Amino acid sequence: MVGIMPLDDVTVVDLTHYTAGPFATRILSDYGANVIKVERPITGDPARMLPPFYEDEPGLERSGLFLWLNTNKRSITIDLKKDEGRDLVLELVKNSQILVENFSPGTMDALGLSPTKLLEANPKLIITSLSNYGQTGPYRDYIGNELNLYGMGGSMIGAGNVDHEPLKTAGRMVNYHAGYVAALASALGLYTVEERNEQGDHIDVSIFETATHSIDMRLNRLMGYQYTGRLAGRQSQASAVGSGVHPCADGYFLITGGARFIPNIIKMIGMDELLDQEEWSTPEGRAHPDRIDEFLPHLIPWTLARTKEEIRKEAEKHAVLGGPMNTIEDLMNNEQFIDREYFQEIDHPETGPIKYPGYHFTLHRGEDQPMPDRNRAPLLGEHSEEILAEIGVSKSEIEKLKTKNVI
Amino acid sequence: MTTNNPTNPDDSLPLKGLRILDITVVWAGPYSTMQLADWGAEVIRIESTKYFAATTRGQMARPPQGVVDGGTSTGMGYAWREAGERPWNRHAIFNAHARNKLSMTVDLTKPEGQEVLERLVEKSDGLIENNLPQSMDKQGIGWDRLSKINPKLVMIRMPAFGLDGPYRNYRTWGNHMESISGHPLIRTYPDLSPEYAPAGVPADAAGGIGAALGMLMGRRYVRRTGKGLMIEAPTAENFVPLLGDFVMDYSMNGRLWNQMGNQHWYLAPHNVYRTQGEDAWVTIVCWDEDQWKSLCEIMRMDSLATDPRFKDNESRYENRKELDVIINEWSQDRQASWIMDKLQTAKVPSGIVMNERDATEDRHLHEREFFSSIEHPEAGTHKQVRTPFKSGNHENVGARRAAPTLGQDNEYVYKTVLGYSDDQYDEFERNGHIGTEFDPSIQ
Numbered sequence: 001m002v003g004i005m006p007l008d009d010v011t012v013v014d015l016t017h018y019t020a021g022p023f024a025t026r027i028l029s030d031y032g033a034n035v036i037k038v039e040r041p042i043t044g045d046p047a048r049m050l051p052p053f054y055e056d057e058p059g060l061e062r063s064g065l066f067l068w069l070n071t072n073k074r075s076i077t078i079d080l081k082k083d084e085g086r087d088l089v090l091e092l093v094k095n096s097q098i099l100v101e102n103f104s105p106g107t108m109d110a111l112g113l114s115p116t117k118l119l120e121a122n123p124k125l126i127i128t129s130l131s132n133y134g135q136t137g138p139y140r141d142y143i144g145n146e147l148n149l150y151g152m153g154g155s156m157i158g159a160g161n162v163d164h165e166p167l168k169t170a171g172r173m174v175n176y177h178a179g180y181v182a183a184l185a186s187a188l189g190l191y192t193v194e195e196r197n198e199q200g201d202h203i204d205v206s207i208f209e210t211a212t213h214s215i216d217m218r219l220n221r222l223m224g225y226q227y228t229g230r231l232a233g234r235q236s237q238a239s240a241v242g243s244g245v246h247p248c249a250d251g252y253f254l255i256t257g258g259a260r261f262i263p264n265i266i267k268m269i270g271m272d273e274l275l276d277q278e279e280w281s282t283p284e285g286r287a288h289p290d291r292i293d294e295f296l297p298h299l300i301p302w303t304l305a306r307t308k309e310e311i312r313k314e315a316e317k318h319a320v321l322g323g324p325m326n327t328i329e330d331l332m333n334n335e336q337f338i339d340r341e342y343f344q345e346i347d348h349p350e351t352g353p354i355k356y357p358g359y360h361f362t363l364h365r366g367e368d369q370p371m372p373d374r375n376r377a378p379l380l381g382e383h384s385e386e387i388l389a390e391i392g393v394s395k396s397e398i399e400k401l402k403t404k405n406v407i
Numbered sequence: 408m409t410t411n412n413p414t415n416p417d418d419s420l421p422l423k424g425l426r427i428l429d430i431t432v433v434w435a436g437p438y439s440t441m442q443l444a445d446w447g448a449e450v451i452r453i454e455s456t457k458y459f460a461a462t463t464r465g466q467m468a469r470p471p472q473g474v475v476d477g478g479t480s481t482g483m484g485y486a487w488r489e490a491g492e493r494p495w496n497r498h499a500i501f502n503a504h505a506r507n508k509l510s511m512t513v514d515l516t517k518p519e520g521q522e523v524l525e526r527l528v529e530k531s532d533g534l535i536e537n538n539l540p541q542s543m544d545k546q547g548i549g550w551d552r553l554s555k556i557n558p559k560l561v562m563i564r565m566p567a568f569g570l571d572g573p574y575r576n577y578r579t580w581g582n583h584m585e586s587i588s589g590h591p592l593i594r595t596y597p598d599l600s601p602e603y604a605p606a607g608v609p610a611d612a613a614g615g616i617g618a619a620l621g622m623l624m625g626r627r628y629v630r631r632t633g634k635g636l637m638i639e640a641p642t643a644e645n646f647v648p649l650l651g652d653f654v655m656d657y658s659m660n661g662r663l664w665n666q667m668g669n670q671h672w673y674l675a676p677h678n679v680y681r682t683q684g685e686d687a688w689v690t691i692v693c694w695d696e697d698q699w700k701s702l703c704e705i706m707r708m709d710s711l712a713t714d715p716r717f718k719d720n721e722s723r724y725e726n727r728k729e730l731d732v733i734i735n736e737w738s739q740d741r742q743a744s745w746i747m748d749k750l751q752t753a754k755v756p757s758g759i760v761m762n763e764r765d766a767t768e769d770r771h772l773h774e775r776e777f778f779s780s781i782e783h784p785e786a787g788t789h790k791q792v793r794t795p796f797k798s799g800n801h802e803n804v805g806a807r808r809a810a811p812t813l814g815q816d817n818e819y820v821y822k823t824v825l826g827y828s829d830d831q832y833d834e835f836e837r838n839g840h841i842g843t844e845f846d847p848s849i850q
Binding site: 051055056137167168173199201213232287288328330337339342362 | 569
């Protein structure tokens with residue numbers, strides 16, 4: 001039984017492209033929203049031509065990036081630069097609750113789709129604008145990409161080793177996180193309209209700010225700096241006794257130690273008698289920087305004699321905070337993720353069945369209502385006619401729009 | 408629920424009237440209730456004077472000053488670098504995320520503590536927790552029981568790996584969930600051992616945003632169906648999609664990307680470069696030929712633009728190490744902010760790698776009113792961030808009240824919310840439920 005999903009009566013006009021915006025609307029679609037992805041004719045969302053491609057062969061329907069970011073959505077092609085195209089969007093928003101866009105600031109105004117125009121068409125509409133730096137401010141028109149947005153906003157200065165350069169997070173994480181925030185912002189807007197009976201709203205999400213706001217070491221360090229006057233800088237994982245990425249029999253294992261957790265680690269490696277020694281018996285003693293190097297000759301032979309999984313089991317038993325340094329292959333073969341059937345197989349005409357990342361969270365609606373299977377990403381313009389028919393555009397009008405290259 | 412939230416006298420905030428119980432620890436859970444509290448929900452942190460959850464109000468309840476002195480500005484970030492009489496009220500991590508929340512104390516190991524919990528659940532719209540499933544079991548906090556007390560409750564559970572499966576009771580932090588998910592091995596240095604891998608917890612950040620979103624969707628589900636909802640949001644499962652590109656490449660092509668550092672999959676230049684000053688860096692990226700030509704021009708290295716080693720992106724990517732050396736030689740004597748502004752004016756993506764001082768003084772954030780100052784009774788006046796996005800209808804929503812001291816809102820919660828009399832309140836106090844200090848036995 002499909003049952004009710006929280007957003008299954010909500011329509012989202014999705015004018016986003018590339019990565020952060022599609023991530024936002026993907027989450028809304030996961031929880032039931034009817035997402036109408038508006039793409040430019042012929043080429044579509046530029047992410048369709050970004051790697052990785054299935055079997056490394058480029059093609060509009062073969063980008064793994066596009067495929068996983070656009071599950072459950074329907075695609076309509078509209079040329080927004082034509083008047084008829086703009087009018088179609090204004091028609092679409094009349095029957096929608098949310099519009100999400102991630103053009104450069106100013107572009108929507110230039111297209112004749114300013115917040116004023118959109119709210120005229122639908123006064124209850126939530127417009128979520130997602131951009132690199134926000135719709136205002138001195139950096140508004142600066143260019144952004146994953147690397148420089150993390151450097152400016154995130155905790156890059158604190159990521160990595162003190163003797164080496166700062167490191168970015170993997171892949172497109174800063175963009176995706178901002179997309180996640182944009183999904184939250186859209187849901188909050190919807191709540192405000194529905195529960196508080198407010199008018200529609202224009203929400204401004206800046207990727208730079210979502211990174212500066214992030215609990216990933218940034219928010220805390222901004223306060224820690226103000227409290228202590230100290231810049232955090234880069235601290236290796238080995239900045240506390242027992243902490244670090246340690247070599248083991250089949251790779252590496254991450255352990256978090258420090259004054260409070262070191263007794264558990266000491267017990268895990270069977271060195272209980274160490275706690276009887278004076279310098280190891282008190283939290284101050286264990287927090288002394290000299291202990292860091294003193295402890296390694298006890299710990300490393302122990303980890304080297306064991307595999308990642310053996311250490312993980314011991315860590316769990318002794319309440320030691322730690323985890324194996326896995327590859328994506330390890331992850332996809334991990335017993336926990338397999339047991340929970342986390343990765344989802346989705347079929348597609350170009351790729352056949354492929355495993356995708358699973359749901360962010362699971363709604364427990366009842367035994368008879370498991371989380372639904374996702375639909376594959378749409379082919380370019382796959383649903384154009386269907387969507388136009390839904391808003392009452394006649395067959396002959398659709399033909400006219402086609403000949404004028406509007407759709 | 409109708410609430411009289413003392414942290415939200417402003418009736419216009421969107422989530423006014425929503426009461427959320429907060430049994431969260433460390434970062435991921437607290438970051439979710441921060442979002443809800445900021446927008447006006449009445450978030451009640453359920454704490455205990457008998458139990459100290461490490462890294463929530465500090466790593467230790469009473470860290471000796473020597474430990475504070477040797478620690479970092481994060482783990483041991485105490486106001487004025489002093490733990491003080493009540494260190495749990497002066498810790499940077501807690502005080503950064505707990506603004507606008509309320510704090511009450513109750514001992515859930517005692518039967519009358521469980522009665523308090525039941526009354527709280529009855530009078531609330533939602534509950535968020537991110538604990539080890541077995542510790543919740545021990546305290547009787549589970550969906551079967553709570554949904555009977557309040558059939559319209561939304562409960563968000565954020566275990567590390569899930570409520571079932573072999574890792575159910577495997578205790579980890581965000582950085583370990585990430586190492587299991589493959590993140591640090593992908594992001595660490597190309598030419599150094601993985602022992603140099605950085606720590607980071609974007610998993611916690613995503614978990615916090617996801618749970619806040621889950622609560623809003625849960626409330627919508629309740630409104631439409633008349634039924635409560637339990638949402639399971641394991642931090643690790645919530646995080647893996649942020650590695651979606653890597654999952655897909657492995658899934659489609661069997662390819663693994665490890666130890667990438669700051670390298671892009673295919674673009675060059677794409678790195679961080681040294682600039683004038685101590686630990687000062689700038690990022691530079693080119694994704695098209697115009698940007699590359701502009702970069703060469705600004706570096707006054709016209710010959711570089713015609714150098715066959717760098718003639719197109721493919722060649723630049725192949726020779727990226729040589730290219731990085733050349734750019735570094737140019738950048739190291741220049742100011743990061745000069746490079747950023749100069750390159751950005753020419754439409755080349757570039758940015759300062761901002762430290763905490765740069766961020767708190769940044770002109771763009773200042774103009775967009777990202778920070779505002781608020782006074783904390785035991786930690787002084789400091790800048791707090793506003794919400795991570797701006798609403799046109801509700802301007803500059805941010806810190807209204809500083810993070811609560813332990814048990815600060817006991818009177819409000821016990822008497823106003825739960826309706827206990829003064830005598831009953833005194834009895835709770837005598838029985839060790841109500842307090843403002845952790846038990847002296849806790850280190």
